[in-house]
Every structure is written in structure tokens, then in C-alpha cells.
Amino acid sequence: MPNDDAPEDRTVPYAKFAESRQRGTDALGRVAELTAELASARDSLASMTAASEGHAATLAAAQADAARHQDAYATYRACASHGLTDPDLVDAAAWAHGRLPEEGRVPLDEALTAWTAKPEEAPLVLRPHLGGQATAAPGGTVAPRDPAPPSPGGRNHAVAPGDMAAAAGNVEKLRALRAAAIAEFDANR
Numbered sequence: 001m002p003n004d005d006a007p008e009d010r011t012v013p014y015a016k017f018a019e020s021r022q023r024g025t026d027a028l029g030r031v032a033e034l035t036a037e038l039a040s041a042r043d044s045l046a047s048m049t050a051a052s053e054g055h056a057a058t059l060a061a062a063q064a065d066a067a068r069h070q071d072a073y074a075t076y077r078a079c080a081s082h083g084l085t086d087p088d089l090v091d092a093a094a095w096a097h098g099r100l101p102e103e104g105r106v107p108l109d110e111a112l113t114a115w116t117a118k119p120e121e122a123p124l125v126l127r128p129h130l131g132g133q134a135t136a137a138p139g140g141t142v143a144p145r146d147p148a149p150p151s152p153g154g155r156n157h158a159v160a161p162g163d164m165a166a167a168a169g170n171v172e173k174l175r176a177l178r179a180a181a182i183a184e185f186d187a188n189r
Helices: 014-080 087-098 108-117 161-167 171-188
Strands: 134-136 142-144
Touching (some): 014 087, 014 108
Antiparallel strands (some): 134 142
């Protein structure tokens, strides 16, 4: 009967030992490769994160710029619907609207509608441009406008409109009128 206290034979054949050691060495090599890949991926991720943050900042700036342009377009559209298309008048209308008290301030389009209906309540800078037929004189009285009609054949017209109507269908008359218009243009330049 064998002795239970005797040590067991735990010897490992050399081939098995060498195979086990090779697997351990291969595993350590693979761990080193994976560590290098992880470091590379971490660096790549850091550069991508920086790039995405840069793109996010660019996007935020573009969105702010787009909102500013949308506000400017809405202002222009409101002013244009009331006949104010000159950029200085659009700026003046926006400035006048911005000076209204914030509490109870109506949108620009409604303010322009009210100012057009009652030009005397409009800001002074806009009164002459709101389509009213009268402007306030310095003394507080209303002075009517007296627009002068354009004079045919005057400095604004090289050829009187009546001459053009008479020349319709007559090529020689049209050529003569064209030559006269060019001569008058050259003389007034």
C-alpha cells in the first residue's frame, strides 16, 4: 500500500514546459501590441475630440450668424412691406423700434403699420418716408408737399415721350431720336 504522505511526482515534460512558456511569451507580446494599439487609439480619439470641438464651435458661430441674418432679413422684409427699402431707412426703422420701451413693445411690422396709419406719432426720422402726404414744418404746422411733375424733354429725358410714340414703326425716325439722345447725353456728361 502506498504511503499517503509521500509527495506526488509533479514533473512536467520539457516539451509541455516549453510550449507553456511560449504561450506566455506570445501572450505578453500580444499584450504589448494591444497596449500600443490602445495608446494609438487614445491619441487618435483625442485628436478627433479636438477636431469635433472645433467643428462644434464653427457650427455654433455659423448658427449665430444665420440667426443674425434671419433677424436682419425679417427686419428688411417688415420695412420693405411698408415701402422702406433703403438700407439707411431700414436701419433707422430698426433703431427707432429698438428705442421703444421693452415692456409692451410690438413687433416691428405692427409698429410700422401704426406709424404709417398715423405718421405724426412716428419717430421724426421716419415721418417723411412713411407714405404720408404731409410733413411737419419746424413751427409744428403741417406743410403740404408740392411735387413737381417731371418735364418731358427736360434734363431727365433726352427725348420727349410723345416723340417716341410718333416714331413707333418708323425706323429712320427712331434712329434720329437715338442719335439725338446720345448727343444730349454726351453734351451733359
